[in-house]
Amino acid sequence: xxxxxxxxxxxxxxxxxxxxxxxxxxxxxxxxxxxxxxxxxxxxxxxxxxxxxxxxxxxxxxxxxxxxxxxxxxxxxxxxxxxxxxxxxxxxxxxxxxxxxxxxxxxxxxxxxxxxxxxxxxxxxxxxxxxxxxxxxxxxxxxxxxxxxxxxxxxxxxxxxxxxxxxxxxxxxxxxxxxxxxxxxxxxxxxxxxxxxxxxxxxxxxxxxxxxxxxxxxxxxxxxxxxxxxxxxxxxxxxxxxxxxxxxxxxxxxxxxxxxxxxxxxxxxxxxxxxxxxxx
Amino acid sequence: xxxxxxxxxxxxxxxxxxxxxxxxxxxxxxxxxxxxxxxxxxxxxxxxxxxxxxxxxxxxxxxxxxxxxxxxxxxxxxxxxxxxxxxxxxxxxxxxxxxxxxxxxxxxxxxxxxxxxxxxxxxxxxxxxxxxxxxxxxxxxxxxxxxxxxxxxxxxxxxxxxxxxxxxxxxxxxxxxxxxxxxxxxxxxxxxxxxxxxxxxxxxxxxxxxxxxxxxxxxxxxxxxxxxxxxxxxxxxxxxxxxxxxxxxxxxxxxxxxxxxxxxxxxxxxxxxxxxxxxxxxxxxxxxxx
Numbered sequence: 001x002x003x004x005x006x007x008x009x010x011x012x013x014x015x016x017x018x019x020x021x022x023x024x025x026x027x028x029x030x031x032x033x034x035x036x037x038x039x040x041x042x043x044x045x046x047x048x049x050x051x052x053x054x055x056x057x058x059x060x061x062x063x064x065x066x067x068x069x070x071x072x073x074x075x076x077x078x079x080x081x082x083x084x085x086x087x088x089x090x091x092x093x094x095x096x097x098x099x100x101x102x103x104x105x106x107x108x109x110x111x112x113x114x115x116x117x118x119x120x121x122x123x124x125x126x127x128x129x130x131x132x133x134x135x136x137x138x139x140x141x142x143x144x145x146x147x148x149x150x151x152x153x154x155x156x157x158x159x160x161x162x163x164x165x166x167x168x169x170x171x172x173x174x175x176x177x178x179x180x181x182x183x184x185x186x187x188x189x190x191x192x193x194x195x196x197x198x199x200x201x202x203x204x205x206x207x208x209x210x211x212x213x214x215x216x217x218x219x220x221x222x223x224x225x226x227x228x229x230x231x232x233x234x235x236x237x238x239x240x241x242x243x244x245x246x247x248x249x250x251x252x253x254x255x256x257x258x259x260x261x262x263x264x265x266x267x268x269x270x271x272x273x274x275x276x277x278x279x280x
Numbered sequence: 281x282x283x284x285x286x287x288x289x290x291x292x293x294x295x296x297x298x299x300x301x302x303x304x305x306x307x308x309x310x311x312x313x314x315x316x317x318x319x320x321x322x323x324x325x326x327x328x329x330x331x332x333x334x335x336x337x338x339x340x341x342x343x344x345x346x347x348x349x350x351x352x353x354x355x356x357x358x359x360x361x362x363x364x365x366x367x368x369x370x371x372x373x374x375x376x377x378x379x380x381x382x383x384x385x386x387x388x389x390x391x392x393x394x395x396x397x398x399x400x401x402x403x404x405x406x407x408x409x410x411x412x413x414x415x416x417x418x419x420x421x422x423x424x425x426x427x428x429x430x431x432x433x434x435x436x437x438x439x440x441x442x443x444x445x446x447x448x449x450x451x452x453x454x455x456x457x458x459x460x461x462x463x464x465x466x467x468x469x470x471x472x473x474x475x476x477x478x479x480x481x482x483x484x485x486x487x488x489x490x491x492x493x494x495x496x497x498x499x500x501x502x503x504x505x506x507x508x509x510x511x512x513x514x515x516x517x518x519x520x521x522x523x524x525x526x527x528x529x530x531x532x533x534x535x536x537x538x539x540x541x542x543x544x545x546x547x548x549x550x551x552x553x554x555x556x557x558x559x560x561x562x563x564x565x566x567x568x569x570x
Binding site: 005007010011013014017018021025028029030031032033035078086091099100104105106109110112116125126149211212218232238247253254258265 | 402470
């Protein structure tokens with residue numbers, strides 16, 4: 001049976017390491033996630049739909065998904081600009097900025113939450129200049145977008161950087177010699193090479209932003225129906241001991257994560273196929 | 281050419297060989313400018329604010345906020361949690377990487393996807409699942425109460441939730457690296473009579489050690505900084521089940537901003553140290569990830 005399950009190898013330890021890994025994976029990740037699915041399944045269709053279509057829940061999806069989408073879009077634009085700057089230009093402090101891009105990966109979300117709130121509050125470093133213009137960032141949906149943009153930025157930049165290095169500069173030069181304008185070169189040579197990576201980065205940033213909790217709750221203000229994200233609603237349901245309702249909302253978010261994980265894998269496979277097809 | 285001297289000059293500049301035409305220089309600096317402004321608002325300003333707010337009332341108050349016993353308890357709890365979680369996830373990561381990178385078997389890509397799953401799950405859900413398992417209404421809730429074991433609102437729950445969140449970090453650094461370096465040297469070692477463990481520690485590990493360092497420090501940073509998952513499961517008992525990020529939230533909600541930003545400044549320094557090590561590893565190996 002083993003011989004059809006795996007290809008033969010003289011290296012030892014397959015059974016032990018695979019057994020330990022799957023056991024540990026099951027204990028820490030799979031069984032707990034199964035508990036979530038079972039809890040949701042135990043509540044019956046009508047209760048399930050009642051929880052999911054509650055106006056407060058629907059308002060929270062709108063904010064969570066809308067703000068995550070907007071933040072991922074902002075990140076795609078500025079992420080491209082930053083990745084381009086880091087890959088193509090030499091300027092003082094380039095290596096320093098390149099290293100600092102990963103800061104949101106390493107910085108605890110609670111810290112970025114309180115720091116962003118302090119910066120964008122009405123008396124904050126940046127907020128004080130926005131307030132006279134009538135723009136309120138902290139404690140509004142704009143604050144949610146700002147927090148989610150910070151969280152998603154490294155995903156987009158780090159996805160695009162290697163793809164930009166792949167762009168063949170001799171193709172760009174050839175196109176320019178043949179009379180192509182800057183924008184034409186961008187649209188026909190650079191964008192097609194970078195597109196799979198850009199979409200992957202967008203999806204990664206979006207997936208991370210939808211579930212984000214720590215950095216958002218400080219800056220959002222957390223008003224029901226207005227600035228309340230879905231993860232916060234789950235926490236509130238738990239605090240009220242409505243375990244089934246919390247599980248149902250968690251289940252929906254989990255399904256979304258599955259879909260996004262699947263699309264990330266498909267996008268990456270697509271990107272690899274395009275590279276192979278173009279002979280690189 | 282009839283548009284006057286300026287236009288002629290621009291056309292002349294644009295026709296010069298090389299990349300550095302006036303237009304490309306303008307584009308270059310507007311790209312650099314846009315990047316810097318964006319990063320300054322979103323990244324540099326918050327970083328500086330953490331330290332500025334922590335030191336707002338002077339160094340003395342800054343240091344005295346670390347004398348608070350609850351703050352010290354939070355730091356201890358965070359260190360304890362990381363000391364349990366990081367080694368366990370490192371052992372898991374090495375074991376999973378060995379099975380996945382060294383052998384071909386059915387269902388491998390499914391296994392990789394499942395290992396990556398915690399990355400895509402909201403931290404709140406990572407905490408929620410354990411409440412559903414071990415909470416009073418959960419699968420094991422009654423049994424645990426009868427045997428007087430507390431998992432929720434206690435250290436074991438915090439450790440489990442942190443473990444869930446940081447689960448993939450070491451494995452996903454090691455797997456691609458071990459696949460890339462191949463099996464030849466390991467097969468040679470085994471053929472020459474070395475045991476499995478000896479092969480792993482003397483042949484495989486030296487080849488992937490920088491990737492391992494990289495995975496471990498990222499895992500550690502995330503473990504010490506995790507907020508959402510731990511927040512759901514900790515119960516926020518002051519001085520007992522508040523980790524450093526939760527303590528930041530508690531002080532902040534009590535309007536003790538100097539205290540909150542003082543603890544936050546420690547976490548920020550941890551993040552900066554993590555980035556420095558990460559950058560050194562990247563320079564050393566030429567790997568570039570994420």
